[in-house]
Amino acid sequence: MSMHDSIFTYSIIGITVWTTIYAFRNSSLEEKLIFCPRYILAEKQYHRLVTSAFLHANWRHLFFNMFGLYAFGRLIESIHGPLMFLSIYFAGIIGGDLLALWLHRNHEYRAYGASGGVCGIVFAAIFLFPGIGVSMMFIPISIPGWLYVVIFLTSEFHGTIKGKDNVGHDAHLGGAIISLATATAFKPEIVQWSPKLYAAVMLLSLGMLAYLIKNPLFLPLKTFMHFGSVSVPKKLQVPSSPAQETERVNKILDKISQKRIKSLNKEEHELLLRASRKSQSK
Structure with missing residues (x-):
């Protein structure tokens, strides 16, 4: 898999790393790009739905997101082309931020990071390449893709409801679901490749989204x-x-x-x- 086959993956990684590092030293840039419902809704600064993905909280946040994009983004772009890769990635970013915008529309909230898009890329890769495993860095153990999907959905939903760790679980969840829908639009046959898992994921996802949209205050x-x-x-x-x-x-x-x-x-x-x-x- 050559760099030429994944030029957009490498380009996004490069731009994201540069923007994040520059924002570490320039708070005014961070203020212009960060996700904030007040600026988006009241001042119509819709660019923040995308630009916030080029910022990260710290080096660890940046490293793990870019590693995930490097590992799975190259695979999707080299096999299925740049249009599909870019569509899945940015659909995940915007989809995740739109869910976060709805949930946090009535109070002060700020967030950044490419996690919605990266989670979407990982989610899409699991269905585009049946049988693929997911492994954590520095841990030589790979878990089946279907198990990762189940663990991911339940943990992100639980994290969204509990909200104890200051992690944008809502953006992760929204990004993964929207990216999977985007991948399906490009490759409808992925439904036939893993019909039971796909049906289970969609039913579970729709139930979670219905709860979050109808109950944005996260009441019991x-x-x-x-x-x-x-x-x-x-x-x-x-x-x-x-x-x-x-x-x-x-x-x-x-x-x-x-x-x-x-x-x-x-x-x-x-x-x-x-x-x-x-x-x-x-």
């Missing part, structure tokens, strides 16, 4: 499914104006952004539940 699953009744504390039964309630909800969302949902008390959970139900009924 039993709340989302409307199991049982929820008692409203007397403290919350005091009427308040819409403006006051909106202000309280915004403060709670900011708290979630900084300390995650586990930091909320019972009263704050109940207020979010009411706000979520009002939003769904509109």
